[in-house]
Amino acid sequence: MMDTLQRFIFENAAVRGELVEISDTWKQIQARKDYPAPVRTLLGELLSAAALLTANLKFNGMMILQMHGDGPVKLLVIECDSDLRLRATAKLSENAVIPEDATLKQLVNVHGHGRFVITLDPKDKLPGQQPYQGIVPLDGDSVAVVIENYMLRSEQLDTxxxxxxxxxxxxGLLLQKLPREGGTGVQTANDAEAWNHTVVLASTVRSEELLSTDIQTLLRRLFWEETIRVFEPHHPVFHCSCSREKVGNMLIMLGKPEIDGALADLGKLAINCDFCGQLYEFDKVDCAQLFATDNASDAMQPAGKARH
Structure with a gap:
């Protein structure tokens, strides 16, 4: 069965929702790295969150969710583009010891220095346009609460x-309060009551039920008394955007002296993609060609213009 994201809207309330089910993509991600169970749970939850948030955006590009940690888990990263193509990875500290019942705080935010980052990177950037990035403290005891706090404080959206x-x-299940028509942002008592009502209904779901119940059944079970309009489903897939060219550009950015030093020590460079595990090897000839091509590109730049 295909991975599925189902968007829906409540006809009698200014509330929209989404349910997502990611199985095949999630198994492909796990097949590339063996994570301890608590890390796997965090990464899996962040995976669904990325799909849910991306599907809400009218945006052609990449959304990147990151949790930077000061515990045994140093980094969690999910990338999701506007076609719901996903990839994910986690980086653990060397010799990390992960208890089976480890919490988000114990894994990522031991000393309170953890950070949550959302980056929106447009596919077709305008001249001078930079990716949008929001960075906040890792505020919450679960992935869901961290993102809810971010959305409320940074985007002023009840989520x-x-x-x-x-x-x-x-x-995953997402509910979000819709803004008032006309963009006034003024919520009426009825708006607040409708929002609270839908949240109460959704809050009856438990983790075990989420894991064991397909999303169409969940939609009927949770909101069977509500009038809901559903949209065409979307289908998340695994996709890694790594390439030999991108790895070569990364080596160029490190600079010829550093690369020459590494080649002297190792003979050749072997770089594995953190997301998909693909191995890229560069020997002395490969690296010489990289920097010869790079220098040739510099020479072709018009006078007075620098490379970017």
């Missing part, structure tokens, strides 16, 4: 998330 993941599937 609720329910996330769960195991080795088989990652599922």
């Amino acid at each position: 609720k998330l329910w996330l769960a993941a195991d080795e088989q599937v990652s599922r």
